[in-house]
Amino acid sequence: MGDGRRKKSYFGKIYSFKCSNGKVDFKQEHSQIGGPGFSRVVFCNEPNSEDSSYRSYVDNYVSTTKYTLASFLPKSLYEQFRRVANFYFLVTGILAFTALSPYSPVSAIVPLLVIISATMVKEGVEDWKRKQQDIQINNRKVKVHQGDGTFHQSEWKNLKVGDIVKVEKDEFFPADLLLLSSSYEDAVCYVETMNLDGETNLKLKQALDVTSSLHEDANVNGFKATVRCEDPNANLYSFVGSMDFEGEKYPLSPQQLLLRDSKLRNTEYIYGAVIFTGHDTKVMQNATDPPSKRSKVEKKMDKIIYFLFGVLVTLALIGSVYFGIVTENDLDGNRMKRWYLKPDDAEIFFDPERAPAAALYHFLTAIMLYSYLIPISLYVSIEVVKVLQTIFINQDIHMYYEATDKPAHARTSNLNEELGQVDTVLSDKTGTLTANSMEFVKCSVAGTAYGRGITEVERAMAKRNGSPLVSNGRKDIIDDSEDGVHKSSVKGFNFEDERIMGRKWVNEPRWDIIQKFFRLLAVCHTVIPDVDEDTGKVSYEAESPDEAAFVVAAREVGFEFFKRSQTSVSFIELDPVSYKKVERVYTLLNVLEFNSTRKRMSVIVRDDHGKLLLLSKGADNVMFERLSENGREFEEETRKHVNEYADAGLRTLILAYRELNEEEYQVFNEKFVEAKNSVSADRDEMVDEVTEMVEKDLILLGATAVEDKLQEGVPDCIDKLAQAGIKIWVLTGDKMETAINIGYACSLLRQGMNQIIITLDSPEILALEKSGDKDALAKASKQSVQKQINDGKALLSSSGSEAFALIIDGRSLTYALEDDVKQLFLQLAIGCASVICCRSSPKQKALVTRLVKTGSGKTTLAIGDGANDVGMLQEADIGIGISGVEGMQAVMSSDVAIAQFRFLERLLLVHGHWCYRRITSMICYFFYKNVTFGITVFLYEAYASFSGQPAYNDWFLSLYNVFFSSLPVIALGVFDQDVSARFCLKFPLLYQEGVQNVLFSWKRITGWMFNGLLSAIIIFFFCIRALDPQAFKKDGKIAGLDVVGATMYTCVVWVVNCQMALSVSYFTIIQHVFIWGGIALWYLFLVIYGALPLSFSTTAYKVFVEALAPVPSFWIVTLSVSLSALIPYFAYNAIQQRFFPMYHGTIQWMRFEGKTEDPEFCNMIRQRSIRTTTVGFTARSLARTNPLDPKNGKPTR
DSSP: TTTTOBBOOOOOOOOOOOOOOOOOOOOGGGGTTTTTTTOOEETTOOOOOOHHHHHHHOSSOOOOOOOOTTTTHHHHHOOOOTSSSHHHHHHHHHTSSSSTOOOOOOHHHHHHHHHHHHHHHHHHHHHHHHHHHHHHHHHHHEEEEEESOOOOEEEEOOOOOOOOOEEEEEEEEEEEEEEESSSSSTEEEEOOOOOHHHOOOOOEEEGGGTTTTTTGGGGGOOOOOEEEOOOOOOOOOOOOOOEEETTEEEEEOGEEEEOOOOEEESEEEEEEEEEEEESSSHHHHOOOOOOOOOOHHHHHHHHHHHHHHHHHHHHHHHHHHHHHHHTSEETTTTTTTTTOGGGOOOOOOOGGHHHHHHHHHHHHHHHHEEEEEEEETHHHHHHHHHHHHHHHTTTTTGBBTTTTTTTOOOOOOOOGGGGOOEEEEEOOOTTEEEEEEEEEEEEEEETTEEEEOHHHHHHHHHHHHTTOEEEEEEEEEOOOOGGOOOSSSTBBBOOTTTTTTTTHHHHGGTTTHHHHHHHHHHHSSSOEEOOTTTTEOOOOOOOSSHHHHHHHHHHHHHHEEEEEEETTEEEEEEEEEEOEEEHHHHHHEEEOOOOOOOOOOOOOOOOOTEEEEEEEEEOOHHOOOOOOGGGOOOOOOOOOOOHHHHTTTEEEEEEEEEEEEEHHHHHHHHHHHHHHHOTTTTTTHHHHHHHHHHHHBBBBEEEEEEEEEOOOOOOHHHHHHHTTEEEEEEOSSOOOHHHHHHHHHHHHHHHTTTEEOOOOOSHHHHHHHHTOOOHHHHHHHHHHHHHHHHHHHHHHOOOOSEEEEEEEEEEEEEEHHHHTTTTHHHHHHTTTSSSEEEEEOHHHHHHHHHHHHHHHHHEEEEEEGGGHHHHHHHHSSEEEEESSOOOOOHHHHHHHSSSSSHHHIIIIIIHHHHHHHHHHHHHHHHHHHHHHHHHHHHHHHHHHHTTOOOOSSSHHOOOHIISSSSSSHHHHHHHOOOOOOOHHSSSSSGGGHTTTTGGSSSHHHHHHHHHHHHHHHHHHHHHHHHHHHOOOOTOOOOOOHHHHHHHHHHHHHHHHHHHHHOOOSSSSHHHHHHHHHHHHHHHHHHHHTTTSSSSHHGGGGTTTIITTOOOOHHHHHHHHHHHHHHHHHHHHHHHHHHHHHHHHHHHHHHHHTTOOTTTHHHHHHGGEEEOOOOHHHHHHHHHSSSOOOOGGGGGEE
């Protein structure tokens, strides 16, 4: 931009302080600069100066990897051997190099190396991908000042604190920069922060006036300034500092800070000074790992591992004691009982003179020998299965939202099975149950209600009451079809009223109030207009959907906001006298920003006649109390309309204004600027105190009402979840009336359901509030909440099968969550079919979630879409983020991200159920096959007088878990289905198998272990009796260790794989390949391994080709033993399925008998999941056919 021409800002965002030169007295305000937390000093344009070098700030290289080249091996090994099982196998592998080992050290170490290597390779590949991303980002280019007025391209990683950079349009900021100047005259720029907070709306930043002249490259050469500011921290929305420039100090705020990874938009270029680099930047300070979550199944699996360790040690101890006693008695005078061990000339392992030492050595040998009870490949197999399961979740077309091109995204695989065990869903309302797509529907102006639109909630209420719809005197017939609902072609505007539209507002009796009302909507906001140069149409970038809806409503009525500069707002309106469109320009003086404490937003403007006006909009509970005595003319009617709008499920705001005199404004403005320029931790509180001075004595204009429509499919989803036995809580910041009516619309509440309402609006509490006695108010409020909770519990216990809903507001919730009350509150809430917490803060949402999780001991799932839901998502066992309108903070903090609430139905009832069943069946089978194998090893050693003799060849032992039995179990964990997705949704009660954990109870786990024990006993004794001491071959030779061991092993391989075939409910080609291929692989291995030299193959040398395959008895024994070992499970399963089926077994039988399309039979099966005490429209229909006592439908306070 060497020609010096600069763009004029045409659209922008209002600032929260008056434009000024920024000079201010810093004697008090800068008290923190230089102190703890505020010690950073930056020498702008002098990155290589001696002072800069002395400070040694971090460079701009960013690394998100877990490992480095040097640390990968030690850190990764540490991660692997933190697992008890892996550490155990490491110890046994080391002991294998001693004389105590019953097998060769190589055969002990190789399986461990395979498992550890596989996991480390997985870790390494994932980290390498992160490394590649880091390299790509660190090597991005940016223009950096070289010290002579020229800028050259340099890589991001080379930036230093104090560098001056030039960032051009659509480029990312390479570090946290102090904005110095831009291509606009008033040094503003537009920033997109999607990478930081997920928000797509543009943010506007502005440099200080004193640096705004740096509009050419050459001007930067002589620029020198010193910045003193806060130390690196994670707060994205705060920045406190000052700049020393040309002998003056200027305050710095977040308005001048450009954050790394945000993008420059709609601005040709900016100049900025590097303040924070690399890991000191705010985005990297926020890059903390989410809380570590482990599923209940995984935690229980650890307990089973410990249990098997106990069994292993017990078996080793029993065998060692027995071995010690027998060894001690081996010499009876001159007679040797076990003469083949030569006890009179034995080593220490069999020396009768040192029997205790021999027993101890045997104990160590047995610990190694029985290690096959512990499944070495369990952890890595589960990791592989979970990763594959998440791929199926991510690729499910039924959870893909085409409108936003967003599929489901499982951000962690640790909690797959937990999705099948959810007992309570805690949901946000706005943007989660509703679409967060606001439409201006109604308004109240000068005490008159306008807008004839019918909301979804009103339609639901009319259905509930069985009455026609009435809206402002006009009756409408209830129509469920889409055609029956008026749809506006303008996004954000669904208002219809012939009294207002089409310029007819000028004919209304109070047209002057209507004019002020819509002028306020056109001026009091933070919206950025964008005018299409070709069509002339204006579109809006707004911070929230309701802000956009207000500006669009004003435009559609005839007050079109189209332009903003830093100091003015322009709009076009109809002149009621001349009936012509006129352009009005209001000078923008101050903006008093909205926050959750103030609950209001105001602007101070000077209109085109020179009048000073304060325009304000906010929540009813803060606005009505700020009205002047002569400004309450329409208060009664407006309150009535606001309550009606809340009943209709609409979000309301009160609009008011006042005129200011010059003297009053000057006093306010001085204090306001002083407060805004203050560099102290309590700056926000100081600003709020000043705004209270001017936001008073307001004159009421009216109220707006916008509708946040329910998302598509929400009532159906809630109905299915309720039928599945899942409890649903709604935690919202909305008014109680709005939340209740949304509850009716989505079937969380229904006519006839008892409502236990806990509030603090009794006359006694209100009187104490007016008295101002805070201690007495707190005490009385807590007592009131306790009494209401106890009354509710008494009502619950005295009722029969009626359904209850608990509704509590935020103030009451504060006391209900105190330590001595929260358990009472939880007991009451658990007894209710649905719970709605209104006016709840983000902290309260998180505390309620924690209470439910810890108090009930059941799995909780939190679902939300905004930054205010992050605490709740992280506190719950499972956090579900909705990728909606409110940005991506919730998604970035979630475990699973979905685009619509309705996808929760399929995520839980289908994928959750499948994952839970697959993982639990997989773990049970793992323990079964290892118990089967390990017990045969134990029985043979016992048969051999506990001599430490293994039944199998070394490599048979080592490869059992790795090759011959692990692949089928992985296929089970990925592909098996007890019932199809259609039946999972048709019979939701199936989900309770996971909630009640019936598939992973200790009874079921020990049952599978007992099955393994039984199989091992049958295999061992049948093989021993069949092969020994009979002649095995035609030449009369009997079966030796090599033949017996290979035959037993063959039987084990057949039994555990055929057991898998019996357990599978849904066969795929992959499962067939893995099951029968695993058996074929054993025979192939036996042939190849047996062909190796005797020194390597040892007892397996040509054992199959020469000893087993030619002998018919080998095949007969294999067949008969395998069938015998499978009979107990087959018989048990057949009896259970026929006479005592589980719920999934009932559905399988129904499918087998062809009754899936029989409505009567299906209803009979499904009826078990529909109860009058649940929520949802199905339960509502059931309640209608069995009506409750009318008196029970009244709210209880």
